[in-house]
Amino acid sequence: MAEAAVQAGCMFYAGYPITPQNEITSYMSKRMAEEKRVFVQSESEVAAVNMVLGAAATGVRAMTSSSSPGISLKQEGLSYIAGCRLPCLIINVMRAGPGLGGIGPSQSDYFQAVKGGGHGDYHMIVLAPDSVQEAYDLVIESFNLADTYRIPVMILADAIIGQMSEPMVLRKPKIVKVSKEWALTGVKDREANVVRSFSLKNEALFAHNLLLQKTYAEIRQREEKAESNNAEDCRILLCAYGSIARIMQPLAEDPAIGLFRPVSLWPFPEKKLQTLVRNNRHLEAVYVVEASFGQMVEDVRLAVNGKVPVHFYGKAGGAIPQLEEVRQKIAALRKKK
Amino acid sequence: MAHAKSLRDVSTHYCPGCGHGIVHRLVCEAVDELGLREQTIAIAPVGCAVIAYDYWNFDVCEAPHGRGLAVATGIKRVKPDRLVFTYQGDGDLASIGMAETIHAANRGEDISCVFINNACYGMTGGQMAPTTLVGQKTVTTPLGRSPERKEGYPIKVSELLSQLPGVCYAERVSVHAPALIIQAKKAIKKAFIAQQEKKGFSIVEVLSMCPTVWRMTPPEATQFIKTQMMKEFPLGIIKEKL
Numbered sequence: 203m204a205e206a207a208v209q210a211g212c213m214f215y216a217g218y219p220i221t222p223q224n225e226i227t228s229y230m231s232k233r234m235a236e237e238k239r240v241f242v243q244s245e246s247e248v249a250a251v252n253m254v255l256g257a258a259a260t261g262v263r264a265m266t267s268s269s270s271p272g273i274s275l276k277q278e279g280l281s282y283i284a285g286c287r288l289p290c291l292i293i294n295v296m297r298a299g300p301g302l303g304g305i306g307p308s309q310s311d312y313f314q315a316v317k318g319g320g321h322g323d324y325h326m327i328v329l330a331p332d333s334v335q336e337a338y339d340l341v342i343e344s345f346n347l348a349d350t351y352r353i354p355v356m357i358l359a360d361a362i363i364g365q366m367s368e369p370m371v372l373r374k375p376k377i378v379k380v381s382k383e384w385a386l387t388g389v390k391d392r393e394a395n396v397v398r399s400f401s402l403k404n405e406a407l408f409a410h411n412l413l414l415q416k417t418y419a420e421i422r423q424r425e426e427k428a429e430s431n432n433a434e435d436c437r438i439l440l441c442a443y444g445s446i447a448r449i450m451q452p453l454a455e456d457p458a459i460g461l462f463r464p465v466s467l468w469p470f471p472e473k474k475l476q477t478l479v480r481n482n483r484h485l486e487a488v489y490v491v492e493a494s495f496g497q498m499v500e501d502v503r504l505a506v507n508g509k510v511p512v513h514f515y516g517k518a519g520g521a522i523p524q525l526e527e528v529r530q531k532i533a534a535l536r537k538k539k
Numbered sequence: 540m541a542h543a544k545s546l547r548d549v550s551t552h553y554c555p556g557c558g559h560g561i562v563h564r565l566v567c568e569a570v571d572e573l574g575l576r577e578q579t580i581a582i583a584p585v586g587c588a589v590i591a592y593d594y595w596n597f598d599v600c601e602a603p604h605g606r607g608l609a610v611a612t613g614i615k616r617v618k619p620d621r622l623v624f625t626y627q628g629d630g631d632l633a634s635i636g637m638a639e640t641i642h643a644a645n646r647g648e649d650i651s652c653v654f655i656n657n658a659c660y661g662m663t664g665g666q667m668a669p670t671t672l673v674g675q676k677t678v679t680t681p682l683g684r685s686p687e688r689k690e691g692y693p694i695k696v697s698e699l700l701s702q703l704p705g706v707c708y709a710e711r712v713s714v715h716a717p718a719l720i721i722q723a724k725k726a727i728k729k730a731f732i733a734q735q736e737k738k739g740f741s742i743v744e745v746l747s748m749c750p751t752v753w754r755m756t757p758p759e760a761t762q763f764i765k766t767q768m769m770k771e772f773p774l775g776i777i778k779e780k781l
Contacts, residue, residue, distance in 0.1 A: 214613060214617050240617055244609070245639070248609070249609040249639050252606040252609035252610050253616075255600075255606075255613060256582075256611060256613025257614065258613070259610075282602075386599075387598065388597075389596070390577040394595070394596050399601060400590070402552075
C-alpha cells in the first residue's frame with residue numbers, strides 16, 4: 203500500500219507509530235526521502251491528520267495511515283477535511299477494539315468508517331481490499347477518486363491484510379489528473395483562495411451542505427464496487443468483505459452458496475446486491491459474515507429490504523469467523539428449512 | 540496612509556476596542572512591505588479571528604481548534620518557498636493546541652506564529668484561558684483564578700518555547716499604545732524575514748485588548764494591559780538567534 207501511494211504520486215505522508223501498520227510508516231520514511239518527497243513522523247495522530255489537511259489544501263496528493271485507536275483520534279480532522287472538500291487518503295489497518303483492544307485482526311470499525319465517525323453530515327469513500335494486490339490497486343484508485351470528487355478516501359484493511367505476504371504485480375498506475383483551481387498556492391494572478399468549512403451564516407452553510415450531498419449522490423450513482431461469485435443461481439448468498447470474504451471463498455465451491463463481496467463499503471453496493479437478490483428466483487437467504495458483532499449487516503438489511511431473510515454470523519475482539527464453522531452454520535440453517 | 544493591499548476594504552465583526560483589527564492590519568502591512576502577498580498562505584484560527592480570511596486578501600486555510608501549527612507544517616513542507624504563518628489565540632495555541640505548538644517549534648519548522656494573548660477565551664464568552672492572570676475573574680473563575688484551588692498559573696508560552704533549539708525568534712509586544720503598535724509590526728516583520736531565511740520557528744506574542752470579556756471600556760482595557768498584563772508578561776525580545 204505504501205509503494206502504491208508512492209507510485210500514485212503521493213507527495214506528503216504523516217503518521218504516528220501504531221501496530222499493526224508500522225510497516226507503512228517505516229517504509230514511507232525511506233521511500234519518500236528517496237523520491238525527495240515529504241515524510242513527517244508526527245507528535246500525535248491528531249497532528250498527522252491535520253498535517254495532511256494542510257498539505258492537501260495546497261493541491262498535492264497526501265496521506266496518513268493508522269490503526270483503529272489512532273483512527274478514532276483522527277476523526278476531528280477527517281470531519282474538517284470532508285467539510286473543506288479536500289482530497290486525501292487515510293489507511294486504517296483495523297485491529298480489535300474497543301478501547302486499546304488488541305493487535306489482532308478485526309472489522310469492528312465499519313460503522314466509524316462508513317457512517318461518519320466525526321461530527322456533521324459527511325462521508326468518505328471507503329474501500330476494502332481482500333488481497334495484497336487489491337490493496338495496491340485500490341490505493342492508486344483512492345487517490346484518483348479523492349481528486350475527482352474532492353473527498354477523503356479511506357482504505358479499510360485489517361491486520362490480516364496488513365501483515366500478509368503474497369505475490370503481486372506492481373502495475374503501472376493510471377493517474378487521473380484533476381486541475382485544482384481551489385488549491386492554496388499563493389494569490390499570483392488570481393483572487394485569494396480560502397479552504398474552509400465554516401460559515402457564520404446559516405444559509406451559506408446550508409448551501410455548502412447541499413453541495414456536499416450532491417457530490418455524495420453522484421458517488422453513490424457511479425462508484426459502487428463489488429465482486430460476486432456463483433451468485434446468480436445460488437440458494438444462500440454469503441456476503442462478506444476484506445480478508446473475511448477471502449477466507450470464505452471456498453464455500454462457493456458448493457453450487458448452493460454464492461458470494462457477494464462489497465469492495466466499496468461507502469458507497470455500499472446496494473444496487474448491485476439488490477439486482478442479485480431480485481434476479482435470483484432460487485435465493486433462500488443472505489448470510490452475512492464479519493469479524494465484528496454485526497455492522498455491515500445493517501447495510502445489507504437496508505439494501506435487501508425484507509425481500510429474503512438476512513442472517514448474520516460474526517466474531518470480534520481478535521477472534522475471526524472460521525470457514526468450517528460458517529459452513530456448518532449455513533448447513534444447519536438450510537436443514538432447518 | 541495607503542491601505543494595505545493584503546487587507547480587504549471591509550468592516551470587521553470585532554467589538555469596539557478589540558486588538559484583532561490592529562493586529563490584522565499589522566500582519567497585512569508586514570506582508571505587503573516585504574512584497575510577499577503572492578507567496579503567503581496563512582492559517583486562520585478557531586476563536587474570534589475565525590473568519591480572518593474575510594479580512595485578509597491572500598490565501599488562507601482553516602484549521603481545527605489548536606491544530607494551526609500542524610496544518611501549517613503540512614503546507615510549509617510541500618510549499619517550502621511560501622510565507623506560512625498561523626494566527627492563534629491563547630486557548631487555541633496554549634491549551635487545546637499545546638502539543639501541536641511545542642512540536643512544530645521543536646521540529647524547527649520554518650513557520651511564524653502570531654500569538655494573540657488576551658488572557659481569556661473571547662469568542663465563547665470569557666472563560667479562563669491558560670494565560671489568565673492569577674486573581675483575574677472570568678466566567679469560569681468567578682472568584683478569580685486561584686492557584687490554591689488548582690486553577691493553575693498563567694503559562695508564559697514565549698518563554699516556554701524559547702527553551703527549544705528549533706525556535707529562532709520570540710518576542711512579546713503589545714498593541715495598547717501607538718508606539719508599541721509600531722514595535723509590534725517590526726517584530727512581525729522580523730519573524731517573517733527569519734522564516735524566509737529558513738532560520739526556524741518564530742513567534743510574536745501580542746498582548747491584546749478584550750474589553751467586552753474584561754467588562755471594561757476600551758481605555759480601561761488598554762490600562763489593564765499596562766498595569767496588570769505587562770507585569771506578568773513583560774515586553775521585549777525573549778529569544779533571538781537570527
